[in-house]
Amino acid sequence: MNNKYYISSSEYRKIWCSYLSDSVPHGPCVSGVYFWEKEYDSSGEIEYDLAKCFACDFWPPPAASWKDRCHLWPKSHIVSEIVKNGCHLVAIGHTSGHHVHNEWRISFSLAEHKLVRAMNHCQFLTYGLLKLFLKEIINNDNAISTGDKLLCSYHMKTAVFWVAQRNTIPHWCPQNLLECFWVCFKLILKWVYEGVCPNFFIPQNNMFLSKVHGEAQLQLFIRLYGLYEKGLAFLLNSPSIRSCIINVLHNPHLSICTDEHTLISETEFDIQLLGELDTHDAISLYIPNLKYCMKFLHIIEQMMGSPRLTQYQVLMLQKFTTSVLQQTVFIIDRETYIHKNKLRYRANKISCYMLKLAAKFGCISDMMYIAMYYYKTLRFMEALSIIEIIKAKLTQPYVIHRYVDTELYTEAVGGQSWSTKMRQAVAGDIILYNGIHNITELIPEQQSAPQRHWNYLFVPPFVLLYMLEILCYRHVDTRRVQTALDDLQTLVHDDQGQFTPLLSRDISWQILGICQQVTGNLQAALDSYQQSLRQRPFHKIQTATEMRIQRTSH
Structure with missing residues (x-):
């Protein structure tokens, strides 16, 4: 347009969504369910919400006044760092505007990460308490569909930001946790009553504008005010919170004492961090x-x-x-x-x-x-x-x-x-991108379904290690091939998810079959290929498996 190139937010979002099958647009993100090992979640599924964004090096002019409001919280060096690092642009336009398909939204996600890290222990606990309150009390009604959930976690976080910055609570400490929660809850109740939730960085942006209005706003206010009238006792309706506060509510002389070192261990944090990094x-x-x-x-x-x-x-x-x-x-x-x-x-x-x-x-x-x-x-x-x-x-x-x-x-x-x-x-896991053939024997698997949303194979390290050992020993010491094959077979048959996770079972059985086939044990290979077809088809290698079964059978 006008001899310049522009990136359409709706087209960009559509292309990004096409990379992930069974995903749906959710604001600037794509959402869906990622199947994972049941040890991590009772349902074996993890919901995801992903947004591809562009980094913007400068702090946006509409948010220029934000740094002038930061007198007490956050500290000046954090404010300077946030402003210096700029913001991001995410692919969604204003739904009420004339350029909804081309507009992009300013995102302060990086700044918000820094603000959450700038919270003290009690502020962070308050944020967690608000999220549990939202999930287990406000949005737990089965009659409420996803589209009818007017309040979200972002509103809870925004409330903590505003309360912290305005110094509404002089003493943020674990002994005052319930008081801190109550102040934030009353602020959210006020926002719903007025129909205005001001964005923390650009207050003139009302985050309730598109959803919290009219009859929906009235019903939400009635529900929240009913909880307000009950007092803090309504938190007993949350199974996660109940066991922690029931004695406190029944005995006002007691206080909540928390030890932040018991929240999550160093090892647990490292596993989460490094797993996220790999993904x-x-x-x-x-x-x-x-x-x-x-x-x-x-x-x-x-x-x-x-x-x-x-x-x-x-x-x-x-x-x-x-x-x-x-x-x-x-x-x-x-x-x-x-x-x-x-x-x-x-x-x-x-x-x-x-x-x-x-x-x-x-x-x-x-x-x-x-x-x-x-x-x-x-x-x-x-x-x-x-x-x-x-x-x-x-x-x-x-x-x-x-x-x-x-x-x-x-x-x-x-x-x-x-x-x-x-x-x-x-x-x-070893990542084998389908456009790069690291191991010749796995080319059919990498070419099996080139149009699928995954562009790579995830191979557990021990599975690939034994495969390479078998392939190499075939050329230098055939006496040791069977030992390596036995190790691989034991791993794939007997492992309970420690080294061959649920989502890698299809490729693990496939590799065992390939190794059995190249060493001449065709019947065992056929059994392994059939086992591969029975696994959850995470890698979409069924075409390669069926081809191998056909060739092995003849």
Whole structure:
């Protein structure tokens, strides 16, 4: 338009939504259900809400007055850091405007993360109490559909922000927790009565404008005012809160005492953080060709010199660097073929250096890419040597797979930086992007369904380790093939989810079948392929499985 290029928010959202099957638009996000191991959730499902956004380097003019309001909370250095880091733009327009398909919304999510971190312990507990109140009291009615839930977690967070900034509560401490909750609750009740919930950064933006009005607003106010009349006793209707406060409510001489160190252990936090990091890395970074490799490496080089990186950003940058270097090596192998021995030797040497460098940045399982490259370039003894090192590291009891001995983990790496923990005590799934063929034997699986929403295979590290061991021993020591095959078979048959999670069962059985087939045990391979078809089809490899069954049967 007007000789300029614009990015349509609705088209951008539609394309982003198309990458994730069974997802639906939800504001600027796409929402859906991600199937995971039942140990993490009783239903075996995790709801997700994902938004792709653009970073904006400057603080938006409509929010210029915000920093002038920050006299007591947050502290001035946090305000300066928030303003300096700018904001984000998310793909959604104003529903009542004329440019709803092209407009983008300013998002202060990064600033809000910093504000939540700036909360003291009691403020954070109050926020958690408000979220439980919302989930288990306000929105727990089965008659209320998702679309009828007028209040959300964002409104709760906004209430805590405003109360903290206005210094409405002089003493935020655990003994005053219920009083802090009550002040925030009354503010939300006032907002519903007036039909105005001011955005914390741009107060003239009313966050109730599109939903909380008319009859819906009246019914919500009546419901909230009914709770107000009951007093704090209404919190007893929340199963999560009831056991914590029932004695306090019945005895006003008692107070709530909390120990923030018991909220979540260092190990639990590390598992959540590093698991999130692996998922983010997998979803976000696929490199199609060498041009993009160079572009990403240049971006990483520029970011490395930034003095403003947080510890978490440094960790994320390490993961990105690891993934870029790994993909670059296999893309070079795919896109170039050098006839001269001297040049081929030099290219191989550089590739090995890049993979070893990536292993220094990444976690233990990232060493597996070195073994894959050695196998792909027919250096079977070197691959087996690396496999032995990986095996020794992976079998340490303090290594995080999905479960970990918390005492040994704390003893081994407790108190150290996240970067150190990732390098020494974390083993993630091996990510094989479908456009890059790391292992020839898995090409049919990578080509099985190229249009699906996943663009990669997640392979458990021990499954891939045993597979490479079997493939390499076939060429150098056939006597040891059966031992490795027995180890793989025991793992896939008997593991209870510690090393082969539920969502990786289809590819794990498939790999066992491939290894049985290449070693000549066709009937066992056929059984494994059929087992693969019976698993949850997370990787959508059924086409490859059926092809292998057909070939094995003949």
